[in-house]
Amino acid sequence: MSKQDFLPIKGWDHVEFYVGNARQAAHFYHKVFGFKPVARMGLETGCRDRASYALQQGNVRLVFTSSYTPDSEVARHCALHGDGVKVIALEVSDCEAAISAAHARQAQVIQRCEAFEDADGVIKTGILRYAGDTVIKLVERTNYRGPFAPGYQKLHVEHVQGVGMAAIDHIVTNVYLGEMDYWARWFERVMGFSQLTHFTEKDISTEYSALMSKVMENGSGKIKLPINEPAEGKRKSQIDEYLEAYNGPGVQHIAMNTADICKTVSELRARDVDFLRVPDAYYDDLKDRVGHIDEDFEEIKRLGILVDRDDDGYLLQIFSQPVQDRPTVFFEVIERHGSRGFGVGNFKALFVALEAEQARRGNL
Ligand code: FE2
Numbered sequence: 001m002s003k004q005d006f007l008p009i010k011g012w013d014h015v016e017f018y019v020g021n022a023r024q025a026a027h028f029y030h031k032v033f034g035f036k037p038v039a040r041m042g043l044e045t046g047c048r049d050r051a052s053y054a055l056q057q058g059n060v061r062l063v064f065t066s067s068y069t070p071d072s073e074v075a076r077h078c079a080l081h082g083d084g085v086k087v088i089a090l091e092v093s094d095c096e097a098a099i100s101a102a103h104a105r106q107a108q109v110i111q112r113c114e115a116f117e118d119a120d121g122v123i124k125t126g127i128l129r130y131a132g133d134t135v136i137k138l139v140e141r142t143n144y145r146g147p148f149a150p151g152y153q154k155l156h157v158e159h160v161q162g163v164g165m166a167a168i169d170h171i172v173t174n175v176y177l178g179e180m181d182y183w184a185r186w187f188e189r190v191m192g193f194s195q196l197t198h199f200t201e202k203d204i205s206t207e208y209s210a211l212m213s214k215v216m217e218n219g220s221g222k223i224k225l226p227i228n229e230p231a232e233g234k235r236k237s238q239i240d241e242y243l244e245a246y247n248g249p250g251v252q253h254i255a256m257n258t259a260d261i262c263k264t265v266s267e268l269r270a271r272d273v274d275f276l277r278v279p280d281a282y283y284d285d286l287k288d289r290v291g292h293i294d295e296d297f298e299e300i301k302r303l304g305i306l307v308d309r310d311d312d313g314y315l316l317q318i319f320s321q322p323v324q325d326r327p328t329v330f331f332e333v334i335e336r337h338g339s340r341g342f343g344v345g346n347f348k349a350l351f352v353a354l355e356a357e358q359a360r361r362g363n364l
Contacts, residue, residue, distance in 0.1 A: 014061035026053035085251035099126035120146030132249035313338015
């Protein structure tokens with residue numbers, strides 16, 4: 001299918017979380033996940049209503065923001081959703097044109113293209129409404145040389161040992177039953193994305209719960225945004241559990257690429273990151289299922305890493321436990337060897353594991 005890329009995207013720009021305590025969140029992502037704090041804004045920089053920290057590792061930028069006041073947009077978001085992702089930011093080369101194109105295609109524009117300036121240059125941003133309270137921010141930073149964005153002050157933090165996160169691979173959103181198609185079509189219409197894959201409940205179901213997923217991808221293939229919705233099952237699906245805990249649709253997980261998943265996961269485990277427990281039985285016939293891989297099967301099993309193979313190659317992946325009290329947002333670490341998939345062969349094994357955790361929380 002030939003399509004005109006009317007909204008060309010250069011890549012992921014950043015992901016912003018609204019959290020209860022940005023200072024502590026930044027410390028956690030610094031010391032545990034290996035992100036280097038690069039810039040900050042708050043009272044010291046003249047910002048009276050919120051504090052933000054921007055952290056970076058490889059090409060992954062995360063921002064953590066909390067409110068100084070009880071009735072701000074940030075505070076309300078936290079009260080309703082707990083800590084969670086507010087902004088998925090994508091880099092564009094022409095913000096004005098991108099927002100105009102999205103507007104012409106019936107996107108709900110929350111903020112028209114605006115320029116923000118400081119001594120390091122100009123950034124232009126515009127904001128589109130996405131699922132629930134989540135927004136998509138388009139960022140033009142070609143003429144900006146600062147550490148993150150105008151208003152932020154550069155941080156001089158001692159070098160932190162990264163864990164090898166190189167880039168964002170994909171970001172998954174959970175929506176209510178019946179909304180997946182709306183957002184899949186929205187990405188086609190507004191952003192010029194196309195549908196890469198469609199998983200039905202036949203692919204992704206266990207005895208108890210099922211989900212459906214459509215993976216949307218931009219023209220260059222750099223941006224992948226899967227959208228999940230719950231499917232009917234015997235019990236409450238993990239997507240329903242999320243929607244209930246988050247009080248609505250929102251980002252379920254952020255997957256980050258590494259070039260050496262064994263090293264990354266060893267390091268994260270040494271720093272006490274909790275991962276989803278994979279049943280031992282998963283590894284019993286793994287060799288038969290995936291064939292030859294460059295990594296050592298024993299090490300893969302010891303670290304609890306999942307493997308999947310498709311026609312293009314294989315991938316290695318692992319999922320963290322939720323990173324806040326509510327069973328909502330979590331992270332995935334992924335290493336791709338040719339495969340452009342999402343580990344559909346792992347879904348079954350993974351969901352059995354997820355449901356075991358859900359049952360432990362009394363939510364199944
Ligand atoms: Fe994923």
